[in-house]
Amino acid sequence: MSKGYWVTSYRATKDAAKLAAYAQLAAPAVAAAGGKFIVRGVADEAREQGLKERTVVIEFPTYEAAVAAYESDAYKKALEALGDGVERDLRIVRGTE
Numbered sequence: 001m002s003k004g005y006w007v008t009s010y011r012a013t014k015d016a017a018k019l020a021a022y023a024q025l026a027a028p029a030v031a032a033a034g035g036k037f038i039v040r041g042v043a044d045e046a047r048e049q050g051l052k053e054r055t056v057v058i059e060f061p062t063y064e065a066a067v068a069a070y071e072s073d074a075y076k077k078a079l080e081a082l083g084d085g086v087e088r089d090l091r092i093v094r095g096t097e
Helices: 016-032 063-071 073-082
Strands: 004-013 036-042 054-060 086-094
Touching: 004 063, 016 063, 016 073, 054 063, 063 073, 063 086
Parallel strands: none
Antiparallel strands: 004 054, 004 086, 036 054
């Protein structure tokens, strides 16, 4: 089975308090699904039309676990807390192995 990854780019933060509330709920939801933070921070360099924005990469034991984590009730609560606090792009990607 392939590992699964969440790859998230934060385009803009509109409300830091909402982002903080989200983080408090999202971290345990991700951990409960076996997720491990691989990258969490602003890009040091941007190339090929990239943007220097906050990027988060989370690895899950399987692609299915990554999808299930996103669809979990615990993560849905985190998304509710986030609301319109950020503009971001989250993708769920299947690993190569």
